[in-house]
Amino acid sequence: MGVQQVFYSVTQAARVGWYLGQYLVAGRLSGPEPLPLPAGSAPPPDRGAILADLRTLLRRDWSNIAAGLYRLPPDLVRDPRRLLHDAARFFRDVPAVARRRRQGGGQEMSGDPGSRALPRYYRQNFHYQTGGYLSAESARLYDHQVEVLFAGGADAMRRQALVPIARHLAGRSGQGLRLLDVGSGTGRFLTFVLDNWPRMHCTALDLSIPYLARARAALAPWSRAAAVLAPAERLPFADASQDIVTSVFLFHELPAAVRARAAAEMARVLKPGGLLVLLDSLQLGDRPDFDPLLHLFPVAFHEPYYADYVQADIAALFSGHGLRPQAPERAFLAKVMAFDRPAVGTDGA
Numbered sequence: 427m428g429v430q431q432v433f434y435s436v437t438q439a440a441r442v443g444w445y446l447g448q449y450l451v452a453g454r455l456s457g458p459e460p461l462p463l464p465a466g467s468a469p470p471p472d473r474g475a476i477l478a479d480l481r482t483l484l485r486r487d488w489s490n491i492a493a494g495l496y497r498l499p500p501d502l503v504r505d506p507r508r509l510l511h512d513a514a515r516f517f518r519d520v521p522a523v524a525r526r527r528r529q530g531g532g533q534e535m536s537g538d539p540g541s542r543a544l545p546r547y548y549r550q551n552f553h554y555q556t557g558g559y560l561s562a563e564s565a566r567l568y569d570h571q572v573e574v575l576f577a578g579g580a581d582a583m584r585r586q587a588l589v590p591i592a593r594h595l596a597g598r599s600g601q602g603l604r605l606l607d608v609g610s611g612t613g614r615f616l617t618f619v620l621d622n623w624p625r626m627h628c629t630a631l632d633l634s635i636p637y638l639a640r641a642r643a644a645l646a647p648w649s650r651a652a653a654v655l656a657p658a659e660r661l662p663f664a665d666a667s668q669d670i671v672t673s674v675f676l677f678h679e680l681p682a683a684v685r686a687r688a689a690a691e692m693a694r695v696l697k698p699g700g701l702l703v704l705l706d707s708l709q710l711g712d713r714p715d716f717d718p719l720l721h722l723f724p725v726a727f728h729e730p731y732y733a734d735y736v737q738a739d740i741a742a743l744f745s746g747h748g749l750r751p752q753a754p755e756r757a758f759l760a761k762v763m764a765f766d767r768p769a770v771g772t773d774g775a
């Protein structure tokens with residue numbers, strides 16, 4: 427085992443311990459939760475099975491790094507004061523999240539006067555989080571909350587979307603190429619993209635002003651990064667203007683009709699010969715023993731469109747627009763779905 431691999435293993439073990447510990451403590455503080463499984467459903471997998479799958483993801487993450495598909499992330503070791511600060515913020519919000527979960531209170535944002543111009547489906551407290559996607563405090567908390575939810579595996583899952591990009595670029599630097607990340611949130615995924623391909627022109631697109639502000643700050647080290655406020659279902663870009671389009675953890679939060687419009691838009695702006703990469707939650711049947719988790723998740727974390735998403739034919743959304751699906755790759759509780767737009771003059775163009 428080389429020094430880098432030891433470093434990777436130790437820092438990831440510490441991350442899993444840090445975030446899983448917070449998940450367990452937050453669960454204790456929140457009190458018992460009902461388990462609204464459909465009648466006849468199998469019980470959810472035990473913690474051992476989930477953590478074994480997380481270990482598989484981390485092993486894959488390391489082998490991708492060792493194979494040169496992407497770099498060792500530069501921020502595996504975080505400033506301890508920052509970590510403590512984020513944890514304190516997270517725990518301050520736990521009682522409010524637990525109250526919303528108990529009372530089914532996912533609609534506080536619907537009457538928010540500052541957000542009337544935003545679509546109704548968006549003005550909700552996704553994950554029961556305070557402020558929905560509309561406050562600076564929610565944007566500050568988001569990355570930490572997601573890592574707690576996935577026991578420290580969120581970044582490693584996001585990095586699996588780098589694999590089809592690395593294969594597509596096949597050693598090219600990305601100079602002169604444009605990548606659009608739709609629903610980019612705080613820009614975490616794009617920091618991984620730019621860390622690997624700093625010459626690529628990358629655009630973060632999101633509907634949230636505070637999340638985009640965080641993304642702008644996260645992407646400030648790279649001169650070719652931009653941030654755009656717009657809806658996924660009406661992309662402000664010309665046809666065939668992007669070489670790569672990505673989207674991470676967005677589709678499960680869209681109503682079916684909006685999801686279809688967003689897919690059509692993403693396909694429209696992709697150039698012939700381009701690549702589209704979607705990373706999102708597992709769907710029913712991807713790993714059958716995890717199906718009960720997919721039933722529990724939307725109730726425990728207020729995900730109003732998730733039950734529809736887990737049954738949706740995502741590949742059909744894109745193949746209907748001329749894109750060709752690659753084989754999907756499971757990555758812990760997520761999966762990577764990549765699609766090629768055939769180049770002009772090739773079969774199917």
Ligand SMILES: C[S@@+](CC[C@H](N)C(=O)[O-])C[C@H]1O[C@@H](n2cnc3c(N)ncnc32)[C@H](O)[C@@H]1O
Pocket residue numbers: 548559572584608609610611612613614615631632633634637656657658659673674675676679
């Ligand atoms: C679950 S978060 C995922 C964020 C990020 N991609 C990540 O890896 O964590 C969903 C993001 O999509 C954004 N979003 C939701 N609906 C959208 C829409 N119709 N158009 C653009 N962004 C949207 C939200 O503001 C939020 O930042």
